[in-house]
Amino acid sequence: MSLTPKGHSRPRIGVSMCLLGHEVRYDGGHTRDQYVESVLGAHVDFVSMCPEVDVGMGTPRPSVRLVRAGDTVRMISAKEDYDWTEQMETYSKVQVDQLAKEPLDGFVLKKNSPSCGAFRIKVFDNNDVPSRDGRGLFAAELMRRFPRLPVEEDGRLNDSRLRENFVTRVFAYHRLHAMRAADPTPGKLQEFHARHKYLLLAHSPKHYYELGPLVANARTERFETLIDGYEQTFMDAIAKPAPVKRHVNVLHHFCGFLKQELDPAGKQELLDVIESFREGTVPLITPLTLLQHHLRKIGHPWADSQAYLDPYPRELALRSVI
Numbered sequence: 001m002s003l004t005p006k007g008h009s010r011p012r013i014g015v016s017m018c019l020l021g022h023e024v025r026y027d028g029g030h031t032r033d034q035y036v037e038s039v040l041g042a043h044v045d046f047v048s049m050c051p052e053v054d055v056g057m058g059t060p061r062p063s064v065r066l067v068r069a070g071d072t073v074r075m076i077s078a079k080e081d082y083d084w085t086e087q088m089e090t091y092s093k094v095q096v097d098q099l100a101k102e103p104l105d106g107f108v109l110k111k112n113s114p115s116c117g118a119f120r121i122k123v124f125d126n127n128d129v130p131s132r133d134g135r136g137l138f139a140a141e142l143m144r145r146f147p148r149l150p151v152e153e154d155g156r157l158n159d160s161r162l163r164e165n166f167v168t169r170v171f172a173y174h175r176l177h178a179m180r181a182a183d184p185t186p187g188k189l190q191e192f193h194a195r196h197k198y199l200l201l202a203h204s205p206k207h208y209y210e211l212g213p214l215v216a217n218a219r220t221e222r223f224e225t226l227i228d229g230y231e232q233t234f235m236d237a238i239a240k241p242a243p244v245k246r247h248v249n250v251l252h253h254f255c256g257f258l259k260q261e262l263d264p265a266g267k268q269e270l271l272d273v274i275e276s277f278r279e280g281t282v283p284l285i286t287p288l289t290l291l292q293h294h295l296r297k298i299g300h301p302w303a304d305s306q307a308y309l310d311p312y313p314r315e316l317a318l319r320s321v322i
C-alpha cells in the first residue's frame with residue numbers, strides 16, 4: 001500500500017468512463033472532467049466503466065431515455081424504440097456483484113445520464129413531459145446495494161462544500177475499510193473512533209454521542225455485527241457537509257489544548273482568526289494552519305493525530321475555498 005507523506009493511502013473510486021476522457025458517449029465524444037481526472041486522479045485509483053457500452057449499445061449510438069410505464073421506469077432508445085431495461089438491469093446487478101468483491105471507497109457518476117446519473121434524472125410520461133425525479137438504472141442499482149458508499153456527480157462536485165465533503169467521506173471510508181481489512185479488534189475500533197472524534201463532532205454531535213457507548217462496550221463476541229452498525233452510523237454522520245458553526249465549535253475545542261501554552265496575545269490572535277472564519281472573511285484553512293502551528297510547537301500527539309486536521313492529502317487544498 002503506497003502512502004503519502006501524511007499517511008494517506010490511495011482510495012479506490014468508481015467513475016463513469018466518459019469523465020476520464022474516453023470516447024464512449026452516444027455521440028462518440030467524451031465529457032472529460034479535469035478535476036476528477038487530474039486533481040482527484042493524482043490521489044485515488046479509478047475503476048472506470050461505461051454501462052451503455054458494456055451492454056452492447058455501441059458507439060456512436062441512438063440516445064436512450066427513461067420513460068414511466070405504470071409503476072416501472074423503462075430505458076428506451078429514442079430512435080429505434082428499443083427497450084434496453086432488462087439488459088441494463090441485468091448488467092447492473094452483475095457489475096455491482098463484481099464491485100462487491102473488493103470494496104470501493106466512493107463513486108463519481110455522470111450527471112443527467114439515464115444510466116449513470118444519481119440525482120434528478122428526467123423520466124418522461126405518456127405525454128412526453130419530463131419530471132426530474134429519476135435515477136439512472138446503473139446508479140440506482142449501485143446506490144441500492146451500497147447505501148453507505150459516498151456517491152457524487154461531476155456537476156455537484158463544482159460546489160466547493162459538496163466537493164470537500166465528498167473527498168472527506170471517501171478518505172474516511174477508505175480508512176474504515178483498511179481498519180476492517182486488517183484483523184479488526186475492539187481496541188483497533190476504539191483507536192479509529194478516537195482519531196475521528198473531532199471529525200464526527202464537526203459533522204454531527206448526535207451521531208458522535210451515539211457511537212461513544214457502542215465503541216466503549218465493544219467486545220470480541222458479535223464484533224462483526226457491532227462494527228457493521230458502527231460503519232453505518234459513522235457514514236451517516238458525515239453524509240452532509242459540516243456547518244460553519246460546528247467547525248467553529250471544534251476549533252474552540254482544539255484551543256483548549258493550548259490554554260496553558262499561549263500567552264494572552266497568542267490566544268487572542270487565534271480566537272480572532274476563528275471569528276474571521278465564522279464571519280466568512282477567511283477560509284477554514286486559515287485558523288487550521290495557525291492551530292496546527294501551535295499544536296506542533298507544543299507537541300500534543302493526541303490532538304495532532306485527529307483526522308479532522310488532515311482528513312485527506314493537503315495538496316487537494318479543499319479547505320482553502322470553504
Ligand code: SF4
Nearest residue numbers: 017018050110113116
Ligand atoms: S454517462 Fe455512463 S453510460 Fe453514458 S457515456 Fe458516460 S459512462 Fe457511458
